Amino acid sequence: MARPLPSLNALRAFEASARLGSVSQAAGELHVTHGAVSRHIRALEDALGRPLFVRDGRGLALTSDGQRLRDSAGEAFGVLQAGWAALQRGPRAAALVLGCPGSLLARWVIPRLERLAADLPDLTLHLSAQEGGIDLAAAGLDAALLLGEAPWPAAWQVWPLAPERIGPVLSPRHARFDVLRDGPPRTLLDEPLLHTASRPQAWPRWLASHQLTDAPRLGTGFDHLTYLLEAAVAGLGVAIAPRELVQADLDSGRLVAPWGFADTGGTWALCAARGNPDARIPLLADWLRRDLLSAG
Incomplete structure (x- = not known):
């Protein structure tokens, strides 16, 4: 039986980190601390049982699982953003x-x-x-x-x-x-x-x-x-x-x-x-x- 989705905050922290290639930049975009983003990513990895990022020199690189989640999360948040923008524009x-x-x-x-x-x-x-x-x-x-x-x-x-x-x-x-x-x-x-x-x-x-x-x-x-x-x-x-x-x-x-x-x-x-x-x-x-x- 599939487990329920993790928190949207955790997925948002992961998506921003994967898109920007940096936990620090993701924290700045989301207006939270570096530690908060890191904790969200660790929670996702613990729930999955596999790493999403690996160290690559001084930066981060996505694992194959991380790439799949990045693509899915990016698409999902894109749909949400477009839908919210349409609602803000209103029926007119x-x-x-x-x-x-x-x-x-x-x-x-x-x-x-x-x-x-x-x-x-x-x-x-x-x-x-x-x-x-x-x-x-x-x-x-x-x-x-x-x-x-x-x-x-x-x-x-x-x-x-x-x-x-x-x-x-x-x-x-x-x-x-x-x-x-x-x-x-x-x-x-x-x-x-x-x-x-x-x-x-x-x-x-x-x-x-x-x-x-x-x-x-x-x-x-x-x-x-x-x-x-x-x-x-x-x-x-x-x-x-x-x-x-x-x-x-x-x-x-x-x-x-x-x-x-x-x-x-x-x-x-x-x-x-x-x-x-x-x-x-x-x-x-x-x-x-x-x-x-x-x-x-």
Whole structure:
């Protein structure tokens, strides 16, 4: 029947002595006396019934048994050290929890994940769709990507990424596509406009940027921007959205933006709790900023 393991202190003293080739250096590393390390090694040799070290001139040399124990102990303590380091880093080291509105997640973040992983291979994300106001702490988020404008919550640290620009889009399948595409912005005042409850100011702001102060004629409303844009693609009306969220549809011809996009005064931003020490957040902010600005 195998004997129980010797004390971890004894194994630690032996492993350090074998690795450093010196009892004195092992004692210094472990912050104990030379005599304490020697006693631990003698206890191991007594339990084994064979020597682990032999004198080699003024130093020590491992016996064959000592070499085997050195390899086993070194591997075991390496596993323990790696496991403890992972625990100290905590769960956030495994994945950075990033919240963002579902429309940004579906239409902008997910299509970029492959490129993001290639550029930042050490960053693992856990993505969480958030609707309404974002509460970083309550939602368990490390950071949030959103479209918004100052003033920001005092408890947040904010990395501005790029200005928000919005504009009307419609599909070639729209029944009045030719009339609307070739008409001035004022043409939209007679059109029932698709809209979302979360951005009631979007249409008035865009119209005001074209010196149109008349109240827009609102048509079908949607809870989420994703549904709004799918309705526009189906030809059910004219929608309004941030340029980046419709760029793929514009490139494919599924949507067109005859009147362009206008600044809202808002910004794309990455937000985290003030004082969050996670170094991955500013790295992510830099990557997001470069991607947004490279798209023009």
